[in-house]
Amino acid sequence: MLHPGAIAQLLLGQVAPAAPAPMETTLGKPTAASIGFFFAIVLVTLVITYFAAKKTKTSSEFYAAGRSVSALQNGFALAGDYMSAASFLGISGMVALKGYDGMIYATGWLVGWPALMFLVAEPLRNLGKFTFADVVAFRLRQRPVRIAAAIGGILTVLFYTIAQMVGSGSLIQLMFGLKYEYAEIIVGAVMLAYVLFGGMLATTWVQIIKAGLLLVGVTLLTGLVMSRFGWSPVELYTQVVAKHGEGALQPGGIVASPLEAVSLGLALMFGLLGLPHILMRFYTVPDAKAARKSVLYATGLIGYFYVIIPIVGFGASVLVGREFVTQMDKGGNMAAPLLAELLGGTAFLGFIAAVAFATILAVVAGLTLAGASAYSHDIYVSVIKGGHATEEEQVKAAKIATVIFGVVAVALGILFKGQNVAFMVGLAFAIAASANFPALLMSIIWKRFTTQGAVWSILVGAFSSCTMILLSKTVWVDVLKFEQAVFPMKNPAIFSMTAAFAVGIVVSLLAPEKEAQEKFEVEKLRTYLGVGAE
Amino acid sequence: MSNVAMKAERSQTAHEVIESKEFKHLVSLRWKVSMILLALLFTSYYGYILLVATAKDFVSQKIGEVTTLAIPLGVAAIVIAWVLTAFYVAWANKAYDPEVERLKGQLKH
Numbered sequence: 289m290l291h292p293g294a295i296a297q298l299l300l301g302q303v304a305p306a307a308p309a310p311m312e313t314t315l316g317k318p319t320a321a322s323i324g325f326f327f328a329i330v331l332v333t334l335v336i337t338y339f340a341a342k343k344t345k346t347s348s349e350f351y352a353a354g355r356s357v358s359a360l361q362n363g364f365a366l367a368g369d370y371m372s373a374a375s376f377l378g379i380s381g382m383v384a385l386k387g388y389d390g391m392i393y394a395t396g397w398l399v400g401w402p403a404l405m406f407l408v409a410e411p412l413r414n415l416g417k418f419t420f421a422d423v424v425a426f427r428l429r430q431r432p433v434r435i436a437a438a439i440g441g442i443l444t445v446l447f448y449t450i451a452q453m454v455g456s457g458s459l460i461q462l463m464f465g466l467k468y469e470y471a472e473i474i475v476g477a478v479m480l481a482y483v484l485f486g487g488m489l490a491t492t493w494v495q496i497i498k499a500g501l502l503l504v505g506v507t508l509l510t511g512l513v514m515s516r517f518g519w520s521p522v523e524l525y526t527q528v529v530a531k532h533g534e535g536a537l538q539p540g541g542i543v544a545s546p547l548e549a550v551s552l553g554l555a556l557m558f559g560l561l562g563l564p565h566i567l568m569r570f571y572t573v574p575d576a577k578a579a580r581k582s583v584l585y586a587t588g589l590i591g592y593f594y595v596i597i598p599i600v601g602f603g604a605s606v607l608v609g610r611e612f613v614t615q616m617d618k619g620g621n622m623a624a625p626l627l628a629e630l631l632g633g634t635a636f637l638g639f640i641a642a643v644a645f646a647t648i649l650a651v652v653a654g655l656t657l658a659g660a661s662a663y664s665h666d667i668y669v670s671v672i673k674g675g676h677a678t679e680e681e682q683v684k685a686a687k688i689a690t691v692i693f694g695v696v697a698v699a700l701g702i703l704f705k706g707q708n709v710a711f712m713v714g715l716a717f718a719i720a721a722s723a724n725f726p727a728l729l730m731s732i733i734w735k736r737f738t739t740q741g742a743v744w745s746i747l748v749g750a751f752s753s754c755t756m757i758l759l760s761k762t763v764w765v766d767v768l769k770f771e772q773a774v775f776p777m778k779n780p781a782i783f784s785m786t787a788a789f790a791v792g793i794v795v796s797l798l799a800p801e802k803e804a805q806e807k808f809e810v811e812k813l814r815t816y817l818g819v820g821a822e
Numbered sequence: 823m824s825n826v827a828m829k830a831e832r833s834q835t836a837h838e839v840i841e842s843k844e845f846k847h848l849v850s851l852r853w854k855v856s857m858i859l860l861a862l863l864f865t866s867y868y869g870y871i872l873l874v875a876t877a878k879d880f881v882s883q884k885i886g887e888v889t890t891l892a893i894p895l896g897v898a899a900i901v902i903a904w905v906l907t908a909f910y911v912a913w914a915n916k917a918y919d920p921e922v923e924r925l926k927g928q929l930k931h
Binding site: 388391392394395396398399401402403405406407521522525526528529534537538539543544545546549550553557577580581583584587588591594595598733809810812813816817818819 | 836839840845848849852853856857859860863867868870871872874875876878881882886887888889890892893896897899900901903904906907908910911914919922925926929
């Protein structure tokens, strides 16, 4: 999740001067409430993992929960996978500090879901088995496409994971006062337990629980805010304006350039359709119809979340005050927890802190499963073993890959400690939108798409988005400390996505692949009627 | 006519179903609906973004004592996105799925 912290720091210019605190806070020290809730959540999720482990013997169970997840459950799991702690804390913080700009930002995070429904959800479920690479490679030559798709998938997951691990370390340190490295190890250990023993079934239930807790927590917080303002949004806005001026309700600097705004919108909208850990979840439901319904539920839950979050942000800006929020954390990430403490006491803060922690665990678990499956299912089984691996071999490969990925995640989290890795989520989305999405879409809908077209589309999409972001201000100047950015935009999606589509189309047309075209026709029964779907 | 003969008349091979008018119509209808809804989504979201980026004064005008037009616009963008997904599911349940079942029934087993 693109850390508003970076934006806030840039625009605020300096750390706010310390003002008299409107409240005493226990933030930064472990309290009975926060530790209690934390252990309760971890305990419940580990118990679930224990039961899930009993049911996780085959590859279908490890990767896809035995296709036993209902549409409503998957809706919650999808929402849970998507609403990260950064979403909750970051956007409420952004609204608290910058006002309306946070709302603009929030909107972009939802609009990928309808696009997912219209373009990809059902064919994805029908054509694939465990991963999105199944669908890209369906009628093409397996080896080259699988490798390319695995590269695109792993790159996306890797950057997303580093951002989550670093973000979670600082968050836990901030909220619980726990040392960064210990936080990383705890996160790594617990989430590895979920994935290794309980596979997709456990991670799904962890997501469902976390989504439920998050939504309940935010709803409660919103209710408490509204009750302070006589249940009138207008009263809330009036106080916001009184305290921070009319600019708080007007668009500010976030949409400085229309081109940037549209490019960011494209990355957010189509990046979703290329996120491996989200797409994987579609294989946990029985059929395409259930896949379709789960998107509807997820969209509703996530939409609700992004509609009420600004109220939390505005409430924090009035009741807690911008100075105190920035005092606790320059990026504004503590706006919601501080508000929770002010309105609901230490107990409520403990609850919110524990939920934020659960959120982190759940997302990282999902990412680990996606990263492990890209290696074990796409590369090991399909490429190295030529598609012939016994169930035992498959599950064993998956578990080994999981452990490796988990250890790497913790190591990278510790390695990148203190670095400004906010750009990595934007990068992950850009890669997803440029490398994974175009190839996926063209494979589903375009008869003349070829193996070479897929491979080149993915590679060009990945390479161009990475390079353009590397050369942009967020990395070249802010992280590498050069003078002037080489690439003028922060979000290259509009260019890298276009390039990926163009390359895919041109390369495919240059060298037609008759076999792929014939298979396209035959596979239509599976794509649209679900005949033969796994 | 005997039962077996009647059954044989109704069932088709995979190839026949794919080439059939009904199947082709189903596929093209599905994409038409998707494209229309996608276009509406684009209009709603990118329209909102471009409006906010290029017409700040218009969007900042007050529609109440303090509430700016921007606020309901932002909420509407989110709600419309969800409504579009609901449309799609309603259409799919009503028109797409029954036809899918019918075509699957025609397939020779």
